[in-house]
Amino acid sequence: MTAAHERIGWPSFVDRLDGLDRVGARFRAGAGVSVFRTANVHRNAGIFIGDDVMLFDGVRLLLGDADTCLRIGDRVVVNVGCYLSGEGGLEVGNDVLMGARVMLLSAGHGIDGGALEISRNPIVGEPIRIGRGAWIGAGAIILPGVAVGEGAVIGAGSVVTRDVPALGVAVGNPARTIRSRHMPGVPETASPQGWLPRLRRLLGLR
Numbered sequence: 001m002t003a004a005h006e007r008i009g010w011p012s013f014v015d016r017l018d019g020l021d022r023v024g025a026r027f028r029a030g031a032g033v034s035v036f037r038t039a040n041v042h043r044n045a046g047i048f049i050g051d052d053v054m055l056f057d058g059v060r061l062l063l064g065d066a067d068t069c070l071r072i073g074d075r076v077v078v079n080v081g082c083y084l085s086g087e088g089g090l091e092v093g094n095d096v097l098m099g100a101r102v103m104l105l106s107a108g109h110g111i112d113g114g115a116l117e118i119s120r121n122p123i124v125g126e127p128i129r130i131g132r133g134a135w136i137g138a139g140a141i142i143l144p145g146v147a148v149g150e151g152a153v154i155g156a157g158s159v160v161t162r163d164v165p166a167l168g169v170a171v172g173n174p175a176r177t178i179r180s181r182h183m184p185g186v187p188e189t190a191s192p193q194g195w196l197p198r199l200r201r202l203l204g205l206r
Contacts (some may be wrong), residue, residue, distance in 0.1 A: 011054050019061070021046035030057035042067035047086065050074035050094070055082075062086060066123065068109070074093065078102075079138070088144050096130050098158060099138030104128050106144050130174020131166060140175075151181060 011030035016023055019035030033055045035047065047070045055061075058081045063070055070086025072078075073094035081101040084090060088106030093101055107125025114121040128146030130136065134148050137156035148154065150165030158175040168177040 011056055013120070015096060019047060019063075020049055022048040024049050025053035026052050028054040030055060030080070033060045034060050036060065036062045036064060038065040041065060045069060048072070050076065054078065056080045056100075058085065064123070066125075068106075068125075068127075073132070085125075086090035087123055090125030090129075091127065092130045093134070093150070095133045099136060099140070101139050103141045104130070104135045104136075105141065108144070128201045151183075153181065156190075 011028035066087040068089040101143040110121040131150035155171030159173040
């Protein structure tokens, strides 16, 4: 990138960031990017960043002391104010785009049994997986255990509580897959959700 790019808000190149176990080549991190991490007592836990990753201002990566991994693939762009929790496990594939203030919440406090005070209950979670080439729209929230398929699109402000298929377009709260992306050379019926739009059209439904 040229100096001109630096002047218009691109994150700066950095060689390292406290709390990260691996930083790939040409890593960029903006102002206020932070990591929440306690002492690593688990041999295989960690936060691993691929090549050509950009984290814009105010991104927060969270692992705590969980025995899990937060992995971000190559050429991933994470826009301003995103919150990525790896406490339940988080895998972000290559070439993923995240809009501003996306939240990937792989864990939270248990609410049944235990203490009256939720803050005293143990952390529970399930892995989140974001497939290669997906786009997570601004303000979207993805909850524990969700898998977003390759090339899928999550609409801005959506709350995703269940899996989204490859090439699926999911919107709403709770989000539902409304159609598949139109891809050159890929028959509509070839995608996991391709039959549903066709059926709705045949029935005269929107």
